[in-house]
Amino acid sequence: MSERKSLALTCLLLMLTPLAAIASPPIIEGERFHPEPGQHAMVVTSHTLASRVGRDILRDGGNAVDAAVAIGFALAVVQPRSGNIGGGGFMVISDEKSDQVTSIDYRETAPAGAFETMFQDDEGNVIEEASRFSANASGVPGTVSGMAMALERYGSMSLDRVMAPAIRLAHDGFAIPQRFADGLNGSRERLEKQEGTRRLFYKADGSNWRAGEVFRQPELAATLTRIAQNGPREFYEGETADHLIETLQAHGGIMTRADLKDYRAIERAPVHGTYRDYDIYAMAPPSSGGVHIVQILNMLENDDLTRMGHGSAASMHLMSEAMRRAYADRSKYLGDPAFFDVPVEALTSKDYARELRAQISLEKATPSEAIGPGNITPYESNETTHYSVADDSGLAVANTYTLNFSYGSGIAVDKAGFLLNNEMDDFSAKPGVPNAFGLIGGEANAVEPGKRMLSSMTPTIVKRDGRNFLITGSPGGSRIITTTLGVISNVIDHGMNIQSAVSAPRFHDQWLPDEIRIEDGFSPDTVRLLESMGHNVTQQSAMGASQSILINDDGFQGGADPRRETSSALGL
Template identity: 70%
Template sequence: MTRLLQALLLMLTSACALAAPAATDNAPILEGERFNPELGRHGMVATSNRQATRIAHRVLAEGGNAVDAAVTAGFALAVTQPRSGNIGGGGFMLISDEESGDVIAIDYREKAPSGAFRTMFQDDDGNVVAQRSRFSANASGVPGTVAGLALALRRYGTLSLAEALEPAIDLARNGFEVVPRFSEGLRQAADRLKQWEATRKTFYKSDGSLYQPGDRFRQPELAETLQRIADHGAEEFYRGRTADLLVNTIQAHGGIMTREDLARYQPVIRQPVHGNYRGYDIYSMGPPSSGGVHIIQILNTIEGDDIGAMGFNSAATIHLMSEAMSRAYADRSKYLGDPDFVDVPVGALTSKAYARALREQIDPRHATPASDIGPGNPGRYESNETTHFSVADDSGLAVSNTYTLNFSYGSGLTVAGAGFLLNNEMDDFSSKPGVPNAYGLMGGEANAIEGNKRMLSSMSPTIVKHDGRNFLITGSPGGSRIITTTLEVISNVIDHHMNVQSAVSAPRFHDQWLPDEIRIEQGISPDTVRLLKGMGHRVVKKDAMGASQSILIRADGTLAGGADPRRSTSSAMGL
């Protein structure tokens, strides 16, 4: 059976997103021998933006590998999705290579400026002033995206950085058609964004009005910034004119970041955390992400129960998983931080023995009050607006990438003359141990603010392997809900045998210890809610959680993409 027939059958039988690009999108991205359509790869791309998906898809079609496509998508998203795509933020990338058997993690998380100190967001009385860590010039960590994507491309791709940047430069210079989500996001954030002159000039019309759906949106300053990086390499961002513009903007608004902070920044290649769940190997991001550790911890805790037999989103399943989630988030508050600064007990937290001890604490019929849960003792067992995208090719290379500005549009501050927004990741530190951040997450000493330290993250790019083969590439945005969203996609596929589109579309739930509640999406049965309340849970219905862009690879090599309907611009595309 040909790959095309396999893809058509897959569309009909599993409702997964598999599509070819529209005829108007078939022009080659780049010219030259490196991009010969006859050398094109079969592959799958799932991102939160149709433009980025199409561009990455064409990279595969013209001979690039999964890393080439992922990096190209990352830069394209920095143009087309400014609320979360970025060159002014940071993130994590997992790369799995079946040929070598290696799975590596690239940590390009932002770092605190060298002048940062633990009480910098407190007033004279020691109270946290939230606006300082979220919407000021000091809210930004040193950005890592440009360095991280360039490192991935240099080590594992086949394109030059200039080639990977070319589609993004074209989109910034010549513009793209505004879609409703783009316009609506800027409308919702207008009061916050228009406070900054450079942001107002970049993202709104000269009279202050919105770009409407159908308008063409151009970003000439961003185009010039991307062109400088293409011409001079990633170093330009950290040591060249772009660095000058970035530091000048921050210091003009009272920030402490310096040219030396930018010049010192380096991404880090780390070992991912690794666990095993029902015979599947789970690889995810380790510290300074808490995501991978706690995904594995929660899976270990529920592994002894037959989740499939208990039923998808049944009261029994949600109860057990929420109890496991709550204990993991309690541990997060004490033990997780930047491994270059604190000793994180990863081995203990992800051990099967520790999980069994946690499982023994769970009453299958009654909720445990949050006040009775606290960080465990793993030592004895020692041995919100973000975007995620997934890419896989037919050579056995898979990429799971999550990067962010933190809030939608980050701090809201645009670098004057450079055209890109800055992150507000400093809010991910514990501004004061024991005081929750914007996502309600508690933090402790391990995540206290220090100069040159990476702030703790929940981003959880994840790759699941089976019998040595890439099986599921997944991850999500969503702040504190990233961990549970990614966890549930994995469980939906492995425990409930869902196709990937069903797995990412299914209603979700979330428990992060504090506040003491199970948060649910619309679609959870009222009968289930009633049973959970009878067990002693407080259940609250809130907005949709996460936006998982995932890929499942079947044993016969067929690739299925799941684009999350929670984002109207999400798309998956394969060939």
């Protein structure tokens, strides 16, 4: 079943079925658990087994960071298309007790041998396959370093303790959900090209795995055990590092042992903004997510979206116009702050937002060709996975990490049992040429040795009066920012409960191409009104998978996204 049909069916069932009658389906289909008020901790992930791992860590006395790290390693086992130790990502952490909000940047970096034109031919044309499906498509992985840093600084359990569930899942195996089987079968043409990947993900006789069969990963179990016993540097300097470099170099890759040894995660201050009576904390560059979430909300703040109504042509038009201006700025101003002076303060300025808002007509769309990166000088002073965790001590975690494409580069590390990312495609292979998600980049995001490639990942924590209120984020490539924006607006502007905010149909505008992309579920009348305003509207497949938590006077509520059949919200 397509994700579009699956989403429509799930939403219909939710509308027709009383909440009390919704039972947890079998493990193969994931748990649709909607906790009752009074929960004092919550875990929401894209996979039932990972949610159970996080819940059990909390039940055993761990805090939200312990649970988040355990989930990160568990997803590397049960959801290899996007959960990973061969990729990277971002984590935002809020601690009410200390009133501190921080973030861990464990984004991948370009190898030392990388150079600006490495994905161009002799005539300067971009070679798409080189940046996506070759050994040089992989940046230096950051997940193991980032998880270990978060645990060491903000967790309460040992690394071997939080990794134990993932090791068990890899060693003992788990029943394959339908989506797992469909993903491998659908990607077979690409994945079976690499002998190591074919051996890892298909049966010895060459046949496909089927839903319900038990899938074991002994090589991955051994890799995770080495890391648990010897610490994170084992991945970067030990036997796992040997396997990783030998695999890449056998395929002509430029990454070296020195690249792995030199990798470090970075703790950063998140981007902070305000929207109505709420504080927004989201990931700073090299993610563009936090900057543009704040920038778009700033443009919307003085309009009455509540009165306009969710899903109305008026609200969608205004939000679309704000989105496309933010994405235009993204094309010029966003990159790795270690290599480029990213004007965060200017882009998130309320004054700059007012200037951009003044360009927007409420009656007519602005053609994308008439929009470009703004003049900010006066103000300067789709395969990923997201999960959210919150505990009763006031600690909350929003984490988004990825291999980039589903199954990354498609290259599995020989004798180690995991896939490598293809994040090098997130650099601008050539300024002005779109990447796989249609995003335009410039010199700020050009390939350079040791540089972190620009990302759209947007783990976000919203607070009110100093208390954690909303923990959210999503996968979805270029749609991550707008998906996360939509959940925030659904809750704050339209008063939705968290499940409704997550399940509601989504739309997206990224400036180029000049279109509003919508899911199923919007009124044909709304579409006609948008087209009469000058918008190009295209209906496409489901966007994102926002696993979110809302905390209010009724307790902790989890919103598991129905766009992923294995999504699961579990509370204590």
